[in-house]
Amino acid sequence: MRKFSDLSRQYWPTLVLFAILLASWQAAVSFGGIREYLLPAPLSVWNALWHGDTSWNQHIWATTFEIIGAFLLAAGVGVALGVAIAWSPLLANALVPFLVFVNTLPKVAIAPLFLIWMGYGIFPNMLMGALIGFFPVVINTAVGLSQVEADMLDLGRVFSAPKWKIFLKIRIPNALPYILSALKITATAAVVGAIVGEFVASQRGLGYVIVTTQSSMNTSVAFAALIWISAVGLALYGAVVLAAHLWAPWAEGVD
Amino acid sequence: MTNRLIDLDKVGMTYRAASGPVEALAGISLSVGAGEFVSLVGPSGCGKSTLLRIVAGLRPATVGTVTVASRTVTQPIPDIGMVFQAPILLKWRTILENVLLPAELAAKDAGALRGRAIELLEMAGLHGFAGKLPHELSGGMQQRASLCRALLLDPPLLLMDEPFGALDAMTRDDMALELLRIWGERDLAREARKTVLFVTHSITEAIFLSDRVVVMSPRPGRIAADLRVDLPRPRTVELRASEAFGRLNLEIFRTLTGRTAGTTAQ
Numbered sequence: 001m002r003k004f005s006d007l008s009r010q011y012w013p014t015l016v017l018f019a020i021l022l023a024s025w026q027a028a029v030s031f032g033g034i035r036e037y038l039l040p041a042p043l044s045v046w047n048a049l050w051h052g053d054t055s056w057n058q059h060i061w062a063t064t065f066e067i068i069g070a071f072l073l074a075a076g077v078g079v080a081l082g083v084a085i086a087w088s089p090l091l092a093n094a095l096v097p098f099l100v101f102v103n104t105l106p107k108v109a110i111a112p113l114f115l116i117w118m119g120y121g122i123f124p125n126m127l128m129g130a131l132i133g134f135f136p137v138v139i140n141t142a143v144g145l146s147q148v149e150a151d152m153l154d155l156g157r158v159f160s161a162p163k164w165k166i167f168l169k170i171r172i173p174n175a176l177p178y179i180l181s182a183l184k185i186t187a188t189a190a191v192v193g194a195i196v197g198e199f200v201a202s203q204r205g206l207g208y209v210i211v212t213t214q215s216s217m218n219t220s221v222a223f224a225a226l227i228w229i230s231a232v233g234l235a236l237y238g239a240v241v242l243a244a245h246l247w248a249p250w251a252e253g254v255d
Numbered sequence: 256m257t258n259r260l261i262d263l264d265k266v267g268m269t270y271r272a273a274s275g276p277v278e279a280l281a282g283i284s285l286s287v288g289a290g291e292f293v294s295l296v297g298p299s300g301c302g303k304s305t306l307l308r309i310v311a312g313l314r315p316a317t318v319g320t321v322t323v324a325s326r327t328v329t330q331p332i333p334d335i336g337m338v339f340q341a342p343i344l345l346k347w348r349t350i351l352e353n354v355l356l357p358a359e360l361a362a363k364d365a366g367a368l369r370g371r372a373i374e375l376l377e378m379a380g381l382h383g384f385a386g387k388l389p390h391e392l393s394g395g396m397q398q399r400a401s402l403c404r405a406l407l408l409d410p411p412l413l414l415m416d417e418p419f420g421a422l423d424a425m426t427r428d429d430m431a432l433e434l435l436r437i438w439g440e441r442d443l444a445r446e447a448r449k450t451v452l453f454v455t456h457s458i459t460e461a462i463f464l465s466d467r468v469v470v471m472s473p474r475p476g477r478i479a480a481d482l483r484v485d486l487p488r489p490r491t492v493e494l495r496a497s498e499a500f501g502r503l504n505l506e507i508f509r510t511l512t513g514r515t516a517g518t519t520a521q
Contacts, residue, residue: 151339154313157331159360169359173347250346250388 070129082141129193144175302476336405
């Protein structure tokens with residue numbers, strides 16, 4: 001663990017820049033005559049964040065639940081498809097063109113269809129997040145499983161190790177850093193998917209809050225919702241980075 | 256030869272490339288006795304590594320028969336230890352866990368072999384490194400660990416594919432001495448030693464280690480000469496300066512390059 005003094009030495013320019021931006025933003029709104037419904041001052045955003053009449057709790061939890069669900073779904077399905085592709089050439093031939101086609105679809109455009117099929121609710125938004133985020137996991141899992149030295153595989157053959165054992169002991173640990181690296185992308189994609197889902201159809205969630213502020217011109221609440229979204233997104237991303245650090249410390253600095 | 260472990264009879268290997276069939280090996284007939292240390296020397300592309308894999312049953316020979324311990328080889332055979340040019344240790348396993356990998360792959364009781372693994376690591380001068388991850392060790396030490404892994408299940412036959420090829424010259428010489436010590440040239444009777452088939456492109460390394468040096472020529476890979484090394488064991492560093500060593504070195508060099516007596520840079 002790095003010392004606090006090292007961290008502050010590295011990040012003080014970021015903090016100073018952030019403070020300067022905030023101060024000039026506040027000054028521009030307070031003294032520059034910018035109207036609050038166009039650009040709310042940082043202080044009004046701060047007020048909306050903690051006080052105001054939005055019941056943040058239920059919205060934050062709804063969105064967080066969707067994001068985590070989307071992430072787990074994308075991770076699970078992605079790893080399973082990646083293993084299937086690496087396991088059997090037949091499955092690879094069947095699946096890969098199909099997956100590539102799904103990936104080229106503008107997934108956001110499918111969101112209204114989800115509304116028709118599944119109605120309002122948390123699950124369609126979860127699905128949207130998973131749909132946007134699963135593809136990199138499939139690809140990285142399949143690549144990580146196949147990037148094993150030929151000599152290592154020969155070693156397995158010498159001892160007549162069954163295929164599942166080679167997967168369990170050699171290929172899957174080898175793929176772990178690749179998978180964790182893809183999950184960082186998935187963590188961000190899950191946030192996008194959940195919010196887009198809420199834009200299209202929802203009665204709860206931070207994306208829903210942003211949509212409602214459009215009609216009421218309550219811009220400071222929209223900014224506050226944005227801050228909550230990034231906080232949830234950052235927490236998830238941080239959790240993935242931490243998991244990578246704990247589960248695959250040998251791969252540190254690979255990506 | 257009393258007890259033959261490896262018998263190759265007119266072994267040939269042709270593989271398909273984009274430009275058509277390529278003959279990698281042709282008419283290889285070779286016998287290796289139990290406990291013998293035999294080196295295969297030749298330029299890159301002479302098929303010596305392929306030959307090693309054919310003996311292991313990892314690649315099929317196109318023609319001819321391969322017999323190891325009186326059994327015809329048609330698929331990978333279990334009673335061998337393999338060491339490759341790269342240590343290929345699993346990055347996420349400790350050195351001890353890496354050495355125990357063959358037990359797990361071969362569905363043997365890894366717990367029971369723990370003691371042997373630790374003994375092997377000690378013999379290879381790696382005590383104190385059992386719990387380390389591979390990247391914490393130098394290249395030479397990693398290669399020693401991979402030798403321990405090859406020896407774990409006590410195979411009668413050791414196949415080594417340029418095991419010291421990636422090491423610097425000084426470490427390499429040191430490893431050759433280590434290998435002979437671990438092989439037991441000092442402590443074990445000839446029959447008790449492992450049979451070693453050792454691929455290298457260093458002539459001096461081949462002479463220093465071996466009872467016999469098999470010289471190969473390329474395209475297709477053939478045996479150009481099969482020379483007995485009549486140097487006393489245990490081998491010492493001083494032997495390198497001996498006249499017999501020099502004569503053999505010159506003879507192998509001439510066979511490999513096709514240069515006759517009196518050749519100059521001209």
